[in-house]
Amino acid sequence: MKELYSLSAHELQKMIAVGEVDPATLLDAIFDRIGSLDKKVRAFALADKTKANDRLKRASEKKLGRLYGIPILVKDNICVKDEATTCASKILAGFRPTYDATVIRKLEDEGAVLIGKANMDEFAFGSSCETSCYGPTRNPWDLERIPGGSSGGSVAAVAADETIAALGSDTGGSIRQPASLCGVVGLKPTYGRVSRYGLIAFASSLDQIGPITKDVRDAALILNVIAGYDEMDSTSVDVPVPDYTKSLTNDVKGLRIGVPKEYFIKGLDKDIENSVKKAIDVFKKLGAKVSEVSLPHTEYAVSTYYIIAPAEASSNLARFDGVGYGFRAKESADLIDMYLKTRSEGFGDEAKRRILLGTYCLSSGYYDAYYLKALKVRTKIKEDFDKAFKDCDCIVTPTSPTAAFKIGERMDDPLSMYLSDVYTIPANMAGIPAISVPCGFTANGLPIGLQILAKAFDEGAIFRAAYAFEQNTDFHLRKPKL
Amino acid sequence: MESIDSKTVRHVALLSRLSLSDKELEAQSRQLTSILSYISKLNEINTDAVSPTSHPLTSLKNVFRKDDLKPSLSTDDALKNAPAREGDFFRVPQVIEGK
Numbered sequence: 001m002k003e004l005y006s007l008s009a010h011e012l013q014k015m016i017a018v019g020e021v022d023p024a025t026l027l028d029a030i031f032d033r034i035g036s037l038d039k040k041v042r043a044f045a046l047a048d049k050t051k052a053n054d055r056l057k058r059a060s061e062k063k064l065g066r067l068y069g070i071p072i073l074v075k076d077n078i079c080v081k082d083e084a085t086t087c088a089s090k091i092l093a094g095f096r097p098t099y100d101a102t103v104i105r106k107l108e109d110e111g112a113v114l115i116g117k118a119n120m121d122e123f124a125f126g127s128s129c130e131t132s133c134y135g136p137t138r139n140p141w142d143l144e145r146i147p148g149g150s151s152g153g154s155v156a157a158v159a160a161d162e163t164i165a166a167l168g169s170d171t172g173g174s175i176r177q178p179a180s181l182c183g184v185v186g187l188k189p190t191y192g193r194v195s196r197y198g199l200i201a202f203a204s205s206l207d208q209i210g211p212i213t214k215d216v217r218d219a220a221l222i223l224n225v226i227a228g229y230d231e232m233d234s235t236s237v238d239v240p241v242p243d244y245t246k247s248l249t250n251d252v253k254g255l256r257i258g259v260p261k262e263y264f265i266k267g268l269d270k271d272i273e274n275s276v277k278k279a280i281d282v283f284k285k286l287g288a289k290v291s292e293v294s295l296p297h298t299e300y301a302v303s304t305y306y307i308i309a310p311a312e313a314s315s316n317l318a319r320f321d322g323v324g325y326g327f328r329a330k331e332s333a334d335l336i337d338m339y340l341k342t343r344s345e346g347f348g349d350e351a352k353r354r355i356l357l358g359t360y361c362l363s364s365g366y367y368d369a370y371y372l373k374a375l376k377v378r379t380k381i382k383e384d385f386d387k388a389f390k391d392c393d394c395i396v397t398p399t400s401p402t403a404a405f406k407i408g409e410r411m412d413d414p415l416s417m418y419l420s421d422v423y424t425i426p427a428n429m430a431g432i433p434a435i436s437v438p439c440g441f442t443a444n445g446l447p448i449g450l451q452i453l454a455k456a457f458d459e460g461a462i463f464r465a466a467y468a469f470e471q472n473t474d475f476h477l478r479k480p481k482l
Numbered sequence: 483m484e485s486i487d488s489k490t491v492r493h494v495a496l497l498s499r500l501s502l503s504d505k506e507l508e509a510q511s512r513q514l515t516s517i518l519s520y521i522s523k524l525n526e527i528n529t530d531a532v533s534p535t536s537h538p539l540t541s542l543k544n545v546f547r548k549d550d551l552k553p554s555l556s557t558d559d560a561l562k563n564a565p566a567r568e569g570d571f572f573r574v575p576q577v578i579e580g581k
Contacts, residue, residue, distance in 0.1 A: 094563070095563050191538045204537075303521045303523045303524050322565060328565035332575045334576055335576070336499075343498075344501045352502070356491065356498060356514060357514060357518075359497050359498045360486065360514070370521070375534030376529035376532040376533070377524055379533060379534060380529070380532060415516050
């Protein structure tokens, strides 16, 4: 029999329901796994077995929910009441939220068991998980390489079977890019599909929480639980939540799939291009109607993002001033001096860079040239998708132009780091949903991801395509040797 | 759009309430210059007739809740995470001059 930790949430859910698996035994198996592996992988910012056992006890006392007994890890930018929540930043040292994020409440209402907080790039600023104040998380497929970011800890833990599933957040690819680099499933839902209440804000017009799982069915199960309108988030949208598992039909006959020519360009790794083209052939064989589409403003997405996201971040991060919560520098002459010292000692280099860039783009004399210009190009990017989706139901692309790179390789060149999100950023700009699913391996044995995008609130189309692809391939079943 | 010199970076840093060491200033100026030069690509697009998109939910208007009385965070909870507290207040270094 397979080890409990290696199973998916839907497999475990069935076994727990018929009494074949005791959730306490499952939790033990997960914490044993964390104990033996996390010294190497370093996916966790916090893992607390005693508290996880208490949470399981509380889950057992209620009506047994849809995720009863399933261990879940959450990214360290999602607030959990009374648990250290740091965004992997020194500036939030000691902060313990006074409330649960809506997604935490929803998961616990359905019996899921929170096992800890996942490492991440500081404030989700990064594509490699290297900017964390806890040090980098490692890719379970090659410990010398980065897991991707910013949800690197959540993703590495799922890939290493250190949790059954996880939550991440995605502002420009922070769920999908690491999912691609670690060979797991990662979904960024439509902007407004999942409440952001209790997600520490990075860029409020782009951020979205989503599931990171071992397979497509698990992503649908978790989205069923966390999606929905929340009066605590004015940008959550009151659209009914369908049962996403109904889209898992293993049938894509007649599904119209668009392939954007602008995504197959210089800089795309050959192995990745080949794997994605083979994936497109799988869809053709299964009866989908594949055609070329055009997203002409793709090449401007990274530039647009690196104005809008830092601009919003510089405003959101103004709240970290050493007054209300977190770290405060010692020995200040006056209030301004306290702000300067606290923020300079509390933020890492990349956070400082984003704050500087954002403040610059918003400052008097530059606002029109940078920020307003970027908002207008954002309109063009969104219109590209509106137009493309007139002719197709889904768009498929590579998730990342390269496989996992070596730790340290891009740290001195922020621009090269930023370009790793070239294929994932457009979905955030347009607010549409997108998933990454495993679709192959490079010659070096590193995972490759396929990105599938759909119209706003049409996660169903994504699940339909992703599930059919997964059921007709076996990439999601391979595990790293650890 | 132009490159960014260290004097400008120092000014923006002050606006952002960050103080940078000379080494940081040099590195940030260099890296920001390369990022801004990449970003200037946006000038290739004519956006004269384009309206800006500040968030994806184009149909969203102002959102108001009902003005009902509900429990809110207690004073103790609100102050629980403060690095320094005095009574029911956040304690901060002196703001105005004099005793």
